[in-house]
Amino acid sequence: MRNATLGLLAGLLVSVAVPAMANDSVLAGQDDPKQWSMQLSNYAGTSYSELDQITKDNVGDLQVAWTFSTGVLRGHEGSPLVIGNVMYVHTPFPNMVYALDLNEDGKILWRYVPEQNPDVIGVMCCDTVYRGLAYADETIFLHQADTTLVALDANTGDVKWSVVNGDPSKGETNTATVTVIRDKVIVGISGGEYGVRGHMTAYNTADGSMVWRAYSTGPDDEMLVDPEATTHLGTPIGADSSLNSWEGDQWQIGGGTTWGWTTYDPELNLIYYGTGNPSTWNPSQRPGDNKWSMTIMARDPDTGMAKWFYQKTPHDEWDYDGVNENLLVDKEIDGEMRKLLVNFDRNGFAYTLDRETGELLVAEKYDPAVNWATHVDMDPESETYGRPQVVAEYSTEQNGEDVNTTGICPAALGTKDQQPSTYSPKTGLFYVPTNHVCMDYEPFRVSYAAGQPYVGATLSMFPAPNSHGGMGNFIAWDALEGEIKWSLPEQFSVWSGALATAGDVVFYGTLEGYLKAVDAETGDELYRFKTPSGVIGNVFTYEHDGKQYVGVLSGIGGWAGIGLAAGLTNATDGLGAVGGYAALSDYTALGGQLTVFSLPN
Amino acid sequence: MRNATLGLLAGLLVSVAVPAMANDSVLAGQDDPKQWSMQLSNYAGTSYSELDQITKDNVGDLQVAWTFSTGVLRGHEGSPLVIGNVMYVHTPFPNMVYALDLNEDGKILWRYVPEQNPDVIGVMCCDTVYRGLAYADETIFLHQADTTLVALDANTGDVKWSVVNGDPSKGETNTATVTVIRDKVIVGISGGEYGVRGHMTAYNTADGSMVWRAYSTGPDDEMLVDPEATTHLGTPIGADSSLNSWEGDQWQIGGGTTWGWTTYDPELNLIYYGTGNPSTWNPSQRPGDNKWSMTIMARDPDTGMAKWFYQKTPHDEWDYDGVNENLLVDKEIDGEMRKLLVNFDRNGFAYTLDRETGELLVAEKYDPAVNWATHVDMDPESETYGRPQVVAEYSTEQNGEDVNTTGICPAALGTKDQQPSTYSPKTGLFYVPTNHVCMDYEPFRVSYAAGQPYVGATLSMFPAPNSHGGMGNFIAWDALEGEIKWSLPEQFSVWSGALATAGDVVFYGTLEGYLKAVDAETGDELYRFKTPSGVIGNVFTYEHDGKQYVGVLSGIGGWAGIGLAAGLTNATDGLGAVGGYAALSDYTALGGQLTVFSLPN
Ligand SMILES: O=C(O)c1cc(C(=O)O)c2c(n1)C(=O)C(=O)c1cc(C(=O)O)[nH]c1-2
Numbered sequence A, B: 001m002r003n004a005t006l007g008l009l010a011g012l013l014v015s016v017a018v019p020a021m022a023n024d025s026v027l028a029g030q031d032d033p034k035q036w037s038m039q040l041s042n043y044a045g046t047s048y049s050e051l052d053q054i055t056k057d058n059v060g061d062l063q064v065a066w067t068f069s070t071g072v073l074r075g076h077e078g079s080p081l082v083i084g085n086v087m088y089v090h091t092p093f094p095n096m097v098y099a100l101d102l103n104e105d106g107k108i109l110w111r112y113v114p115e116q117n118p119d120v121i122g123v124m125c126c127d128t129v130y131r132g133l134a135y136a137d138e139t140i141f142l143h144q145a146d147t148t149l150v151a152l153d154a155n156t157g158d159v160k161w162s163v164v165n166g167d168p169s170k171g172e173t174n175t176a177t178v179t180v181i182r183d184k185v186i187v188g189i190s191g192g193e194y195g196v197r198g199h200m201t202a203y204n205t206a207d208g209s210m211v212w213r214a215y216s217t218g219p220d221d222e223m224l225v226d227p228e229a230t231t232h233l234g235t236p237i238g239a240d241s242s243l244n245s246w247e248g249d250q251w252q253i254g255g256g257t258t259w260g261w262t263t264y265d266p267e268l269n270l271i272y273y274g275t276g277n278p279s280t281w282n283p284s285q286r287p288g289d290n291k292w293s294m295t296i297m298a299r300d301p302d303t304g305m306a307k308w309f310y311q312k313t314p315h316d317e318w319d320y321d322g323v324n325e326n327l328l329v330d331k332e333i334d335g336e337m338r339k340l341l342v343n344f345d346r347n348g349f350a351y352t353l354d355r356e357t358g359e360l361l362v363a364e365k366y367d368p369a370v371n372w373a374t375h376v377d378m379d380p381e382s383e384t385y386g387r388p389q390v391v392a393e394y395s396t397e398q399n400g401e402d403v404n405t406t407g408i409c410p411a412a413l414g415t416k417d418q419q420p421s422t423y424s425p426k427t428g429l430f431y432v433p434t435n436h437v438c439m440d441y442e443p444f445r446v447s448y449a450a451g452q453p454y455v456g457a458t459l460s461m462f463p464a465p466n467s468h469g470g471m472g473n474f475i476a477w478d479a480l481e482g483e484i485k486w487s488l489p490e491q492f493s494v495w496s497g498a499l500a501t502a503g504d505v506v507f508y509g510t511l512e513g514y515l516k517a518v519d520a521e522t523g524d525e526l527y528r529f530k531t532p533s534g535v536i537g538n539v540f541t542y543e544h545d546g547k548q549y550v551g552v553l554s555g556i557g558g559w560a561g562i563g564l565a566a567g568l569t570n571a572t573d574g575l576g577a578v579g580g581y582a583a584l585s586d587y588t589a590l591g592g593q594l595t596v597f598s599l600p601n
């Protein structure tokens, strides 16, 4: 054993490749619009495709080309990958993988069925979702619900290696996709509702050995920060920045999990991701800013070392996890090209930052209903620079434990949750699937026990009052002006990932089950089709045999659909979502299907 | 309690309606091709539709119009019903019912979710299938797996009454649809693999009270036969016809279950259905003809009294249940119009009988591979009149217990199983989804214990040798000539019900998941579409808002798909089907979806 391990390590030393900008196979994939090689289409996370066979003029003729049932019910998030002539389809727990032969009408080349202890289902906060596979170098990376990270031979489905990232008995689970950068695969962890201490971890793609782990909270060395070099809004974070922002040891069970999307700038060699809510949801139990929960983090993927942080919601009182995708786009500001990062946060503010420095450029509400804060202080000289200005009426901390704070907008699931937005370089606009939901929130004292829910608040949710009555909007956003360009009201939250294409069409799915296509300029609806079940998957596109296809996974679930997915009926169950989305059961039932569309021949 | 019961009975006495020809609402439904008001389209069981908007010339343009996930996996047999603007969709266990509003894109008007003890799954021989709902007089009739018969208000889904027909702890279950005739709902029972003694039972549609029960085996009075008036091939069956054909009390655990389809001739006022295999599958344990297993029965629906029987496979040695649908058509023979009954039996013979008298007119193999019998003796003077002439080599009884009889064709699941055939009055042809599968069969001694499998044979299945390599054919059949007109080879058994329409198109589904449309004259393939999962449901059609739709349930399962459905991998599991259909897992995964097609606008 000892010798074998030594041999492995020795092998590692000689196999270090000359570092390219990123992973060559991933770069090749994102540069070939015929493939869909990453969950968000590219490292920049724009979910944009250069394919333009399907246009705003012909998208109305779209037809269903073929379909595939995954054999699993409950929430289907993420999207399949398309590499060459093979489509890789994942499922929610038990996280099966199918390799489908696109040359043979979707014949199943191989399937991988993990063996997982079903107990993990009990400690997944928001349905048994999984946001999809990653691909690099003939390898499919699967990150199971039980946190087992598996490298599968893309041609055979054989396991190359597997490694365990967390411990479900402590509430550590996984729902996120992973990101491959050069020879590392970077993975997060879920469990903010179980007091899990969040971290990001890099494993070697060759053998699964751990390279680095960066905690979201705790001592500097465990967070991989440099008190002088790591900055927050241009200022060094200083020593013990996290420890100083918590009372006692609360940071050890303080959340800041990393269950969202990671994007990457190969030139700056920085990854970007966000951290989730501080635990518990009862703010009185954790005085302080609770750093670095609710934070956008920019890190070096090779070492894990943090370059800059931006904490969007210090001392969260509403469960506004800061994990949403950070879209990386370059735009001219005042005559100068800037490397930007755009983030549609749960808290209802859309942020535009300089992604090199972490400078805050824009912070505006992207739903007018947002009321918990008046604005974000944009004055660099101010003591509260970069902080949302909380409205006392909606402060669950100020109102105190066992008091029901009513009418907070947005609800805990935010103005946007996991559903990725998209960006079209042709229009320069961001297209954002949003929630238009408010809540009542009553915090209560809770004690920690490993593997037990550590929530400490009772919620109810309802459509934003005095509005169109629905629970969602699909909007187009100008990230420089900080302005909504147009907004399409939806009956339910838009919980699906959107896709913009060079055909000037934007696609998204709805919780009732529609796939919709709208004009990227005007938002006019051009096509709709009722898929088998509610859509919380991300719309994707690929080309095969000269033909463009658009696809999406159906399968109601996720937090919004947890009532249907888990069979809950008590209004405050599902962390308050059951009552809010009760009407969903009038429209759809559980599913798990891929629907693929194309133009007629 | 006593008074309440009396009141009920008194109510019954006064509420007897003037007997119409059949149930008026059912007749109205079958006469309106816009609706799909019965599982097999009409009382005659022809699964034919007069709708002709979709024709052989335009069916190639078919598109998916909308889809619906049932929220249940495993085998989906039968079809939804369409009554007015509402579609009623059923599921396999737990036998949910959805009422979908066709005016509102399939919005769910109501859903009914029965509470059933899941133990029943363990005593269902051939997957948790359910062959669909019945409708009459604003009432939906649901016959659950656990044999609870429920009458639901078609407008609200409220339970009007329910009654229990059998005892799952003894292996009594249900998979069949029910048939409403006037004020009675007629229901069968499953469990031939558990030694269940089969019966047909009529309940009052008004309150669920039992009207009559006719056992398939046993004493004359329990079978509702008249030894003089009930005939077999023109001859009175005589006293104790069943008892005399069994050794001792074996008939009490002797099968003859009634899990197939019931058809009805309103003019003759006769229902037609078949009885299943005698128990056990080890023929040496039950000497005799085992009457009246494997028998077509013609009965008066008002009294249950039998008019005639025809036993197709006396003393079964292969599990060739005789329950397949009896299609009722009128045809000219020798210048005279005859009321015919056509039956494609599991044993590989297609029978044409006079349905008034039970006279046997034609009995020919509808798959040339059939080898267990040379022919059916058609000589009325012969001692073996009407009996298949068994080939000794393939007689599992003659070869004896613990001897593996090899190469028997068809396999136990027959040349056709539950999948209903269709008849087009325009072509005069029958279109039959068939199996092209053979088997090895090794009987062994088994003892009976209530609720335990009572099978007594080990099987393996394989494609018919020296043929096209596939396991199925879709054929057109001339029932007067007893001849195949054309035959389309299929890789797997065609386990879906077929639909013929006035548009000269015949539709069927495949186990890989295709919906196929073929030319009714020539069999040329005109259209195919890959639905989400393997198809074992029946294709159906309806018209809404002036537009013809064709639909089918996907969801791999049934006996052929039991390996996938129940997650079995041992080749001889699933009564031998697991090995035979192992390749199915290369094509499809579990599902439960409705796909509805229409022509483009
Ligand atoms: O704090 C966490 O660790 C954590 C994990 C997850 C998850 O892993 O899905 C969600 C959340 N939080 C959460 O706050 C949330 O709104 C949410 C929605 C969803 C979803 O997939 O619909 N997951 C999660």
Ligand SMILES: O=C(O)c1cc(C(=O)O)c2c(n1)C(=O)C(=O)c1cc(C(=O)O)[nH]c1-2
Residues within 6 Å of the ligand: B077, B125, B126, B127, B129, B174, B175, B176, B189, B190, B191, B192, B193, B257, B258, B259, B276, B277, B321, B412, B413, B417, B418, B557, B558, B559, B560
């Ligand atoms: O003897 C019986 O009671 C019984 C019941 C059933 C059933 O209820 O599904 C089947 C069978 N037998 C059977 O022999 C058979 O081939 C079969 C196929 C199927 C199916 O749905 O695919 N069920 C049944």
